[in-house]
Amino acid sequence: MLEINDLHVKLEEEDKAILKGLTLSVKAGTVHAIMGPNGSGKSTLAYVLSGRGGYQVTGGSAMLEGQELLDMEPEERAAAGLFLAFQYPVEIPGVGNMTFLRTAVNAQRKARGEEELSSGDFLKAVRAKARELKIDAEMLKRPVYVGFSGGEKKRNEILQMTMLEPRMCILDETDSGLDVDAMKLVSEGVNALRDAGRAFLVITHYQRLLDHIQPDVVHIMAEGRIIKSGGPDLALEVEQNGYADLLAEEGQKA
Amino acid sequence: MAPGRKVAVDAVFDSVSLGTTFKDELAKAGVIFCSISEAVREHPELVRKYLGTVVPVTDNYFATLNSAVFSDGSFVYIPPGVKCPMELSTYFRINAENTGQFERTLIICDRGAYVSYLEGCTAPKRDTHQLHAAVVEIVVLEDAEVKYSTVQNWYPGDEDGKGGIYNFVTKRADCREARAKVMWTQVETGSAITWKYPSCVLRGDDSSGEFYSIAITNNWQQADTGTKMIHLGKNTRSRIVSKGISAGHAQNTYRGLVSMHPKAKDSRNYTQCDSLLIGDRCGAHTVPYIEVRNASSRVEHEATTSKVDHDQLFYCRSRGMDEEEAVALVVNGFCREVLQALPMEFAMEAQALVAISLEGSVG
Numbered sequence: 109m110l111e112i113n114d115l116h117v118k119l120e121e122e123d124k125a126i127l128k129g130l131t132l133s134v135k136a137g138t139v140h141a142i143m144g145p146n147g148s149g150k151s152t153l154a155y156v157l158s159g160r161g162g163y164q165v166t167g168g169s170a171m172l173e174g175q176e177l178l179d180m181e182p183e184e185r186a187a188a189g190l191f192l193a194f195q196y197p198v199e200i201p202g203v204g205n206m207t208f209l210r211t212a213v214n215a216q217r218k219a220r221g222e223e224e225l226s227s228g229d230f231l232k233a234v235r236a237k238a239r240e241l242k243i244d245a246e247m248l249k250r251p252v253y254v255g256f257s258g259g260e261k262k263r264n265e266i267l268q269m270t271m272l273e274p275r276m277c278i279l280d281e282t283d284s285g286l287d288v289d290a291m292k293l294v295s296e297g298v299n300a301l302r303d304a305g306r307a308f309l310v311i312t313h314y315q316r317l318l319d320h321i322q323p324d325v326v327h328i329m330a331e332g333r334i335i336k337s338g339g340p341d342l343a344l345e346v347e348q349n350g351y352a353d354l355l356a357e358e359g360q361k362a
Numbered sequence: 363m364a365p366g367r368k369v370a371v372d373a374v375f376d377s378v379s380l381g382t383t384f385k386d387e388l389a390k391a392g393v394i395f396c397s398i399s400e401a402v403r404e405h406p407e408l409v410r411k412y413l414g415t416v417v418p419v420t421d422n423y424f425a426t427l428n429s430a431v432f433s434d435g436s437f438v439y440i441p442p443g444v445k446c447p448m449e450l451s452t453y454f455r456i457n458a459e460n461t462g463q464f465e466r467t468l469i470i471c472d473r474g475a476y477v478s479y480l481e482g483c484t485a486p487k488r489d490t491h492q493l494h495a496a497v498v499e500i501v502v503l504e505d506a507e508v509k510y511s512t513v514q515n516w517y518p519g520d521e522d523g524k525g526g527i528y529n530f531v532t533k534r535a536d537c538r539e540a541r542a543k544v545m546w547t548q549v550e551t552g553s554a555i556t557w558k559y560p561s562c563v564l565r566g567d568d569s570s571g572e573f574y575s576i577a578i579t580n581n582w583q584q585a586d587t588g589t590k591m592i593h594l595g596k597n598t599r600s601r602i603v604s605k606g607i608s609a610g611h612a613q614n615t616y617r618g619l620v621s622m623h624p625k626a627k628d629s630r631n632y633t634q635c636d637s638l639l640i641g642d643r644c645g646a647h648t649v650p651y652i653e654v655r656n657a658s659s660r661v662e663h664e665a666t667t668s669k670v671d672h673d674q675l676f677y678c679r680s681r682g683m684d685e686e687e688a689v690a691l692v693v694n695g696f697c698r699e700v701l702q703a704l705p706m707e708f709a710m711e712a713q714a715l716v717a718i719s720l721e722g723s724v725g
Contacts, residue, residue, distance in 0.1 A: 183682050203695035
């Protein structure tokens with residue numbers, strides 16, 4: 109599904125390398141978690157994959173189902189099946205949440221040469237899916253993220269993901285700012301989407317999210333690359349011992 | 363246009379009225395909606411009584427020019443107590459080259475009556491400039507209410523600023539008696555240069571005026587637009603919401619006057635001016651004139667200037683919209699308050715127009 113090979117990225121404005129040879133392979137039907145200390149480049153990876161400006165790719169590649177993501181515009185990546193659930197989604201005053209979602213769904217359908225959804229079909233679909241995430245009609249009408257609580261923002265990101273049906277989903281610290289109940293809702297939303305044709309990359313600081321969304325592979329990221337990969341046990345190990353031992357081990361190798 | 367909704371239309375091409383639809387149905391309600399040349403022949407007593415009483419011949423250079431040469435335009439009379447059974451609309455088009463359009467509109471809304479009037483404008487591409495110098499006069503009597511909505515889409519000139527309409531228009535409503543109400547809503551996307559200040563003279567006690575405006579300028583367009591709220595009567599109210607969007611090399615100015623006269627006791631105004639910049643070569647200017655000559659009135663003014671936010675655009679694009687779609691969405695959100703003031707079918711058209719006028723403004 110997603111093949112990242114020796115990816116090097118620096119900030120556009122200053123001469124500061126953030127990703128230094130990151131390699132990662134995510135197969136369809138699997139959930140990969142990325143953990144790592146602050147500043148290890150986790151969010152940068154998410155942004156670079158989705159095409160945000162301000163970064164310069166100095167080497168390597170990132171293929172989504174055989175297509176080079178790094179050559180594509182952000183909207184082309186979205187239409188190709190990539191989705192990033194933002195850690196801090198932005199407010200768009202005056203634009204209704206539902207209007208936004210419908211514009212997005214139809215833009216992607218159009219880009220893929222599919223017919224646009226009628227307003228009736230769209231409404232039906234969005235209402236059913238919103239209910240599962242405990243998003244009420246009022247929240248669908250509000251302007252995009254204006255006055256949303258942390259939990260509401262994350263639930264709404266998952267609603268967008270559900271409606272857009274991407275094949276490669278990246279969740280950037282979706283658990284931050286969530287209470288236990290909200291985390292459960294969000295995780296259920298994600299788990300409902302798990303299937304053989306879809307893959308997830310879950311970026312998180314904490315192991316607790318992985319209790320709800322069980323990963324197949326856990327990667328530890330530090331200094332702009334993956335320093336260790338393993339099964340779900342690796343997350344538990346980090347939870348107990350912190351990153352210090354892993355970082356020291358990596359330091360000895362280098 | 364939404365199916366099933368009836369709108370009576372008067373089409374004016376090159377200042378000549380082509381005829382009005384739904385005339386019989388309107389006549390049943392006592393509403394007169396015809397070209398002004400016809401009104402001069404058929405209803406001379408109304409024309410004589412009201413024409414030139416809101417915008418005098420000597421008001422300004424372009425009003426004088428219009429008064430001297432106007433050949434046609436629209437005339438509306440709503441008799442006392444009548445709620446006009448449908449929306450009235452005039453559609454203006456300039457076809458001829460090297461010409462001017464000087465139409466005149468006169469609307470009289472008698473006591474306790476109501477009308478919603480829509481005005482649309484287009485002109486084909488020409489390399490040379492054309493002049494549009496219209497005058498609109500509205501008389502609102504006791505307890506009457508007029509809504510006047512404009513979508514102005516005259517040819518703005520090409521990407522290098524060649525050609526385009528000079529849109530120098532005088533529009534004024536006179537709330538002549540108590541509790542008269544007028545609401546101006548305008549979406550200005552066209553014309554090379556626009557000078558336009560639809561105004562309200564709040565003469566009657568407790569009368570009110572509202573002005574909602576979206577002005578979009580792209581490439582080399584210039585828009586200098588706003589309103590004048592002249593508070594003469596006691597306890598009069600006015601509200602101004604202006605949204606200016608500037609892209610390319612365009613300049614966009616809000617210029618407005620709020621004047622509280624000595625006798626306009628306990629009157630109020632609220633003004634909100636928001637400007638949005640796209641790119642770094644355009645300009646936004648806000649020039650509010652405020653005159654308060656009594657101590658019991660209150661005037662509020664709020665203004666903001668912002669740039670289209672890159673994070674907002676990236677967010678939209680990461681959800682699959684292309685850059686132009688993203689800009690149109692963000693800008694439509696910025697204009698929402700004003701779009702909501704438009705009649706339904708006009709609002710849809712205006713939203714689409716916002717997107718079209720900003721094509722090529724990013725990237």
